[in-house]
Amino acid sequence: NAGVTQTPKFQVLKTGQSMTLQCAQDMNHEYMSWYRQDPGMGLRLIHYSVGAGITDQGEVPNGYNVSRSTTEDFPLRLLSAAPSQTSVYFCASSYPSGGGWSEAFFGQGTRLTVV
Amino acid sequence: DAKTTQPPSMDCAEGRAANLPCNHSTISGNEYVYWYRQIHSQGPQYIIHGLKNNETNEMASLIITEDRKSSTLILPHATLRDTAVYYCIVRGNTGTASKLTFGTGTRLQVTL
Numbered sequence: 721n722a723g724v725t726q727t728p729k730f731q732v733l734k735t736g737q738s739m740t741l742q743c744a745q746d747m748n749h750e751y752m753s754w755y756r757q758d759p760g761m762g763l764r765l766i767h768y769s770v771g772a773g774i775t776d777q778g779e780v781p782n783g784y785n786v787s788r789s790t791t792e793d794f795p796l797r798l799l800s801a802a803p804s805q806t807s808v809y810f811c812a813s814s815y816p817s818g819g820g821w822s823e824a825f826f827g828q829g830t831r832l833t834v835v
Numbered sequence: 836d837a838k839t840t841q842p843p844s845m846d847c848a849e850g851r852a853a854n855l856p857c858n859h860s861t862i863s864g865n866e867y868v869y870w871y872r873q874i875h876s877q878g879p880q881y882i883i884h885g886l887k888n889n890e891t892n893e894m895a896s897l898i899i900t901e902d903r904k905s906s907t908l909i910l911p912h913a914t915l916r917d918t919a920v921y922y923c924i925v926r927g928n929t930g931t932a933s934k935l936t937f938g939t940g941t942r943l944q945v946t947l
Contacts, residue, residue, distance in 0.1 A: 724878070755937075762922065762937030763879065778934065810878050812935075820928025823869065824935060826878030 721746050724827035726811050732833045733801040741796040741830050743811030751814040751821050752794040756780065756807040757829075763810060769794055801834045808832070838862065838925040844942040847917075853910040855941050857923030860904040866927050868899060869935070870908045872919040879922065879937075882908065913945045 753768035765778030812824040847853040
């Protein structure tokens with residue numbers, strides 16, 4: 721298993737551009753989520769999904785859209801990039817466990833710079 | 836807001852045990868204590884979790900006090916590769932309570 725795969729690893733955008741960060745997992749996990757991590761900070765939840773067709777907002781959803789058409793993929797769309805979205809983005813997945821969710825498995829991150 | 840309090844940094848000599856403390860005085864009865872670590876801006880890595888009993892796996896041990904208001908992660912024989920930021924997270928297991936809320940963690944520096 722490849723686990724959680726994020727692409728691209730690095731990206732530079734100009735202000736106002738849009739782009740999609742890709743996240744794919746091959747573990748058949750139902751729960752997927754996106755986090756951002758700013759320098760010196762912990763991770764903050766952007767959006768999450770408990771299964772195909774179901775998404776919900778996290779702590780910092782503004783400026784981002786998500787969709788979940790398949791179990792495997794959970795892309796994160798930046799609608800109009802702003803310098804404040806410069807960050808490292810992590811995708812994670814979990815499986816059902818004990819009536820709830822297992823520990824999270826994280827991808828290696830996408831480092832995004834908006835100029 | 837993170838529900839945990841951790842020291843910002845700690846040092847440990849290689850080969851010695853690293854004991855990382857965490858306070859979670861507002862933890863509720865159905866919330867678990869999870870530990871993750873992040874090595875040099877890589878994706879966070881799950882270490883261990885527990886509800887009220889002490890837990891041990893191949894990576895670490897987790898000691899939770901009887902009142903569950905604090906816990907300690909123990910790396911029994913720290914190596915240079917254990918240098919990382921360690922996050923203690925209180926997490927419910929169902930619904931919106933299952934979200935992970937990261938604080939700023941403890942930066943552990945293992946030295947020769």
